[in-house]
Amino acid sequence: MGIRTGQQYIDALKSRKPEVWLNGKLVESVYDEPYFHQPIQEIAKLFDLQSDPNYQDELTHICKETGERVANSFLFAKSYEDIMKRSRAFEIVARQTFGLMGRTPDFLNTVVTSLAQNSWFLAKYNQDWAKNIENYYRHLRDNDIFLTHAIVNPQNDRSKTSQEQADQFTHLGVVEETTQGIIVRGAKMLATLAAITDEVIIYSFPGFAPGDERYALAFAVPVDVEGLKIICREPLQDGTRSTFDHPLASRYEEMDALLIFEDVLVPWDKVFLYNNVEAANLLYPMTGIAEQPAHQSGVRGYVKLAFAVEVACKVADSIGVDQFLNVQRDLGELVQSVEVIRALLRTAEHEFTITPQGEARLNPEALETIRGMMPEMYPRAIEVMQTIGAGGLLMMPTEADFDNPELRPSIDSHYGGRAGVDAEERIKIFKLAWDLCGEAFGMRALQYERYYTGDPIRKRAIYYTKFKNQHKFELVESILSKENGKAVKQST
Numbered sequence: 001m002g003i004r005t006g007q008q009y010i011d012a013l014k015s016r017k018p019e020v021w022l023n024g025k026l027v028e029s030v031y032d033e034p035y036f037h038q039p040i041q042e043i044a045k046l047f048d049l050q051s052d053p054n055y056q057d058e059l060t061h062i063c064k065e066t067g068e069r070v071a072n073s074f075l076f077a078k079s080y081e082d083i084m085k086r087s088r089a090f091e092i093v094a095r096q097t098f099g100l101m102g103r104t105p106d107f108l109n110t111v112v113t114s115l116a117q118n119s120w121f122l123a124k125y126n127q128d129w130a131k132n133i134e135n136y137y138r139h140l141r142d143n144d145i146f147l148t149h150a151i152v153n154p155q156n157d158r159s160k161t162s163q164e165q166a167d168q169f170t171h172l173g174v175v176e177e178t179t180q181g182i183i184v185r186g187a188k189m190l191a192t193l194a195a196i197t198d199e200v201i202i203y204s205f206p207g208f209a210p211g212d213e214r215y216a217l218a219f220a221v222p223v224d225v226e227g228l229k230i231i232c233r234e235p236l237q238d239g240t241r242s243t244f245d246h247p248l249a250s251r252y253e254e255m256d257a258l259l260i261f262e263d264v265l266v267p268w269d270k271v272f273l274y275n276n277v278e279a280a281n282l283l284y285p286m287t288g289i290a291e292q293p294a295h296q297s298g299v300r301g302y303v304k305l306a307f308a309v310e311v312a313c314k315v316a317d318s319i320g321v322d323q324f325l326n327v328q329r330d331l332g333e334l335v336q337s338v339e340v341i342r343a344l345l346r347t348a349e350h351e352f353t354i355t356p357q358g359e360a361r362l363n364p365e366a367l368e369t370i371r372g373m374m375p376e377m378y379p380r381a382i383e384v385m386q387t388i389g390a391g392g393l394l395m396m397p398t399e400a401d402f403d404n405p406e407l408r409p410s411i412d413s414h415y416g417g418r419a420g421v422d423a424e425e426r427i428k429i430f431k432l433a434w435d436l437c438g439e440a441f442g443m444r445a446l447q448y449e450r451y452y453t454g455d456p457i458r459k460r461a462i463y464y465t466k467f468k469n470q471h472k473f474e475l476v477e478s479i480l481s482k483e484n485g486k487a488v489k490q491s492t
Helices: 006-015 034-049 080-096 105-117 119-125 127-143 277-287 291-318 325-350 364-394 399-403 408-414 423-437 440-451 456-470 474-481
Strands: 019-022 060-062 069-071 147-150 173-177 181-188 199-202 217-222 228-232 257-267 271-274
Touching: 006 034, 034 080, 034 105, 069 105, 069 127, 080 105, 080 291, 080 325, 105 119, 105 127, 105 147, 105 199, 105 291, 119 127, 119 271, 119 277, 127 271, 181 217, 181 271, 217 257, 217 277, 271 277, 291 325, 291 364, 291 423, 291 440, 325 364, 364 423, 364 440, 364 456, 399 408, 408 423, 423 440
Parallel strands: 019 228, 147 199
Antiparallel strands: 060 069, 173 181, 181 257, 199 217, 217 271, 228 257
């Protein structure tokens, strides 16, 4: 089939009945549930974009294997040209949602593509795992499947391993093997947009120890598979909020969910890794599922940061405070932060290497630096926006106030900005800013940027330790060796 249209995506949603729990109630129809209505429309627009003549050649390519047009996120990266095709596609998708939807279909397309392109690694342990991931990649690519994922254990007792939890299946693990497949039980998070996706893939960050074998697994199942319970967090919008009052929250709410597997049967042909701690711990470093998705999230984060910085600048301009030196300093800092991320992206893309298996991988140091800087740069943009908007962010009238003919003259008189900015323009800018820097929607977007790739403190510590262990400190050794003309013992 190749690329789907938005309507085909919606038709698939209507055909399924996953067990989705929202606000303590079982959702009868995901499509008809108001909380999901607008996010479904936004995802449908992304599928439609692939058929838009203005974007099709930048978002898709003709698959040599099938002759069908498929998304560029399924492209095996083998050269700089392939990297840039994917980069351009990532940016077009990100700009449609201003970078505020982190789990658009292209993200996990990239993960599965990386696994399939590096199936040699899985084949070292089990030929069936390699064949399964290659077939699953074709299934996703050829049917344009929208995938969610869950890779983190719930926050229960983090001082104990999975096998040490009070219940053996608090965390997701294998109960037993059958002739049809494996039976899995337990929970995983954080499945963003799970309720409105087609299927879910499960894998984990490294960190398994001997004894964790039943938790070391990777597989995929449809979201409506029997025994899978999807429990959504509290919604950030109710599906009725106006686009005037909440231009972002009303459109781009990404519902997160906890997935609870209650003796779910995973067919053998959908098992990609099982009962092998070593393979599970090496999955990230050996398959490119750290670097390739980091490219998508780096481009998406760049667009999101650029958007937030533009909003901050517009808030300042609308009330004329960007004439003050301290405000110019803060906004200049934000503009430079966008340039830093853009420069890192270009560095990562240009400084690619080709693996022995022929995969083009971006510079991991530049990608990891983006991941290290964004959890500080994006919150800083939000902080500056809050400071510049100050109490004005709390004083905006509602759409109903604005439309009331009795109130409108007062609003026009008292809500205008600097010369040339009328009340309507200023109110719209400030409401946009409030969605980003004050509303629960904006706080979720901020928390997402901090933690979507894991604990930023732990990741930076890992980065430093790796640097220390691999770096020779040649500059320091060079100057030390010249001290008083005496030779200094060189580092090894």
